[in-house]
Amino acid sequence: MKKTLLLLMGLTITLLMSSCSSCGRTTEPPASKETVYVYTFESPAAASPDDSKKLIEKFLGTSNVGDLYKSDENTVYYVSKDDVSETFEHDLNNGNITYNKSMKKYMGDFVPQLPSREEAIKMAEEFLNKNALQPGNMGELRLAHFGGLRASSVIDGKKAGPVIDELVALTYGRTIDNMPVMGPGSKIVVNIGDKGEVMGLIRRWRELSAGSKKQVQPEEMISQREAEEMARRQIMSEYGEKTPYQIIGSSKAYYDNNGKILQPVYIFETTINIPSREQNIKPINYLCVIPMLKNSPEPLNLTAIDPRAKEAIKSIKQGEVVPDQNRDKKIDE
């Protein structure tokens, strides 16, 4: 009896010690299905259109591009005056770039020699390495899609011409803590053309700031059940009350909204069955993203609607005189 008691006490102490070793402040808890974090992205160095011009020269070999168009959102755009297929975009806020080299030679009947899937993957990763575009942690990079671009013309107005494979496209996504990162950020797309030449790139990738990982406490996040209810309300709000729907999948993910933080979300893949007399209108697949944080420092507001969008829209009946709306009106007036 005494021996059994001593054995039990020893076991309890061992268990307590092992549990304490994982709750120490200096030790990172292992990622589990229940553990999510908020991360901060590294802030890119301040950039200007002159930096964009240097990148244009580096990737397109084009200098003297003149003045560049800059959007209200602080993105700089270059489109060659002589060749509409040669483009460059640089988001000065976060360093995202998109570019396309000239596709002039791909017009008409030219049939490029494209690499196989395996060759293309190797070429893309070599290109990223060579140009210091690869992620800091290659373990985060996931090939999400292998596809491309095709074209076909009508011959003599009567016959289908050959289908020409113009480019292959590799879309890489990101995983953090074994969860996918969704949203407009955290992706790299490499377009590869004739003889393995990289013809275009989309790079929306910022490193996570070291030491920024902050575990989300249970009381800081909404539960799966609450999220499902929010998803239901979102669907009812979008599609109308009593709309039949089905949740076909749910998961946790991170969301990169091109802002300052990476935050956890619930993802609900749903099918909406709208009764319709129209033939061929299929049930709608609707992706419902519900932020996991009760008080996000950066609310996503993914379904927020600009009040002007609804105020400005007009109904018109057949035969009514059509007004020219907004003629010479500025948006801020």
Add this chain to the structure above:
Amino acid sequence: MKPSTHSTPLLRAMNIFVAFVLVLSFSSSAYCGDREIGGYVDRAEDRFVRNVWNFIKNFQGQQNIGSHRYQEVQYFWGEPFEFDSSHQNFVDKMDLAYVAAHGSAYYVQTNQSTSDGVDLRNCPAYGDLANGGDLEFMIIESCNTVASAPEAPAGGDWWTPMTSIFQGLHQLVGFRTLSYSDNGIPNRYANKLKANGSVWRSWFDTVNEERQYSSTVAPDGAPYPGYASAIMYTTTENDRLGDYAADPGGGAANMKTWWQY
């Protein structure tokens, strides 16, 4: 005959006047015609309002693009007559029409509750050539409407269903698969166009920028947000808003399609 070296003050004044008129005419031809943009919204979910608004909000007031000026002048709930019986007053009065709707191959819904919509195969010819229209570019953000070569029946005839609306129309741009909307596509696409980017290539780039890593694959196999497609002519494939080719002659000759897979 020897040119006269005697230039009278009257002649000099006339020369100056002619030069002035020439300068004026050249400077006005720098913006040789204002261009119009229209937005048309399926009366269904709010996301279609967001889709169209996020595009047309970028064209409030005149926007100089290349040698043209663009402005949004129509923003309507969708109605079938805007696309068919009164097309000259609506989509075909525009130079660019942006539509967000539910769709299926060749079909655009205009009102969900009444199940109204239009089948592009039955719509009148758009463009300057046949019916006094004007439309150069039609962008349809919907599922499946812009059916391309992979959607063609055996024999590969993808063009015949489209030829009826092409009578001066330069490009039809959209999705050949299911598409997920309510994302950054309309706003980013508008900015690429304002930078004088290619009409169809800018769309394809914007769709690629939205693609993401997830388990989200539509039932037809297309990854989020779907596969883009475009119908045009070989003569119009380099068109941009600030500089585009002469109106194509219509019909199937030189028709071309580009698509993502």
